[in-house]
Amino acid sequence: MSISEEHLSAWLTLCFCPRVGGKVMSRLLSVDSAENILQYNDDQLQALGLSSSQISYLKQTTNKQVETCLTWQEKSSEHTILPLTDPRYPKLLSEISAPPPVLFVKGDALCLSEPQVAIVGSRNASLEGLDCAKEFARSIVQHNYVVTSGLALGVDGYAHHGAIEAKGKTIAVLGSGLEKIYPAKHRALAQRVSENGALVSEFRPDAPPRADNFPRRNRIISGLSTGVLVVEAAERSGSLITARYANEQGREVFALPGSIQNPTAQGSNGLIKSGATLVSSPDDIFNEIGALTECALSHQPSLFEQEVITEQLPFPEVFATVGGEATPVDIIAERCQMPVHEIMMQLLELELQGFIAAVPGGYIKKRRG
Template sequence: MCSQSLFAWLALSFTPKMGAKALSRLMSIDSAPNLIKRDSPSLQAIGLTTEQIRYLHGEAQRQAELSLTWAEQDSHTILTSFDPIYPPLLKEIASAPPVLFVKGEVGCLSEPQLAMIGSRNASLQGLQIAKEYASAFTKHGLVVTSGLALGVDGHAHDGALRAGGKTIAVLGSGLEQIYPARHRKLASRVVENGALVSEFRPDTKPRPEHFPRRNRIISGLSVGVLVVEAAEKSGSLITARYAAEQGRDVFAIPGSIHSPTSRGGNLLIKNGACLVQSEQDVLDEIDTLVNWSIDNRASSQPDLFNDKFEQPRENGKEFNHNEELPFPQLLANVGIEATPVDILASRTNIPVHEVMMQLLELELSGHVVAVSGGYIRKGRG
């Protein structure tokens, strides 16, 4: 996206009550650069309020200019949902942020991630588990994603970094307003071996209503969410709910029925979350999706990896990528995010019983795999 278009897109996205759906509607009317040049009557005619128009013509453009200046610094990146490097998993969620501010290695946002979340007041055992599990996951090739909060979040980030892995911290504030302040050094370490991410302008101060919003990004970036310890009413359960709605696997570590910080995790298990007793419990569940992500990313750059990766094989023979795929209509509607059978039937106008039979054949032939929430497509598909 050119600087003029990015400037206009930022100005529109900064306008109050301008969500992704409203932005999409406006973009169907005119281009972003043309929209911000329209006069007040014209903008009012397409649905903007007087308050929005005043902000768009004034403060929004000033903030857009400041954001572009911020992005000129080393390791600073602004991503829009139109960018080819916008994280693909996040792009598929219903409320994907139209703009992401990134400080650090932007490429790791598209790598397979596991979210680790939990209580700010976790037990010593919970904190130790967070650190140990994060270390194990990074050694398995996963990026650990969390929210930089005190407690479980901070220990998960630290565990990943100490193991030499990568970690992503999603903030409920701007990237120049690190919260909590005592995690500024941790944030600097994250930038060196991962990335800080926010949908808020760099100078935005933390506000209570920002944190539930950032939770959907934590789960949206990840293939699964692990709740280490959580109270019955906590932000971690909000993230777990987002994860379930987004078709992600939800995992929880059980705890004592007498511990307030274990009630949330126990409740999730009671309601169907995967019970976790070791790191391997998580890895076994998400391996298929992680491998799909890695295969899909590698296949997009075959020339770079020919000397490192063998061709996929089937029954000992090289897989023929020109081979006609079975049930192409159904397969075209199965993607990286879990899709339920009834949705597939609706999209393809194929009866549910026929969809189930086709899915069974596709699963047996290795083109799709059943996961929590439906089916996903494997790399060879």
């Protein structure tokens, strides 16, 4: 199921509209599709709560930002733009409270849906911490997980290197556009990551790195992953932000203990005191996340499992688009590429049979049996 250029262009136009964040985007799409909203007149757009400057932006005959993105995608077969409505958009990430409306990917976009373990930590980690990051990454990919991190100096870089050296896959989530690699020192590493997994960003390809981008980047690192391993982290660090997001998203948080005299270990030690799982070997991670991974993969059934589900469910395609967090009707319609009124009928049938439940903001799957 491919996404048309018309749909992608309309989606990007709404995404890039000034002061249109995830909540406003969801509200707009609960009214109509992106393509239809762009055809609204000024009065209709104003009735949706949009300002005059936002309306002017949407009414541009030529949107250079959107054209730049579409040109970037056409530039290489390795370049992919994934709107939230694309069936290739990673299911696990789509279920967090604020999923990025669009992902820009360089490399293998499909590996974003494979089971992942994130490794994050200090940019100024000790030599012991760096060695641990690399060795844990090696073991993780040897157990058929993808290693996900943020391409930063220190722990992140060593985790990516460890995964690649063990001939596994790794994903780097950036706080800048994919054409503006940060830090510049990791440009060569970024290229190797794209060849052995994927580079990912929610920011358009030419977006420069900004300090406030990186906390947003961290929610994607945890959102893609089944579990997050914190190797070393100071008391105030981005790694702790990633761990907080992981907790909020229902992911497992792991931490390596460090010396009480090591300032870069105070944050990770604090995580353990707060309930994170203490790990001393990779086996400690695999023992915990086995069941969680099976649960995550249940959202993306195999061909055999799809056949079984088809016999049990009245509308398996619609059911597959509903997750553990509220999914709006318009998003379900976009993913299935069906009219809203038909989707509503099918959702009602699934609800009556107890497979899903209507909640504020959309529908969620119900645990049966």
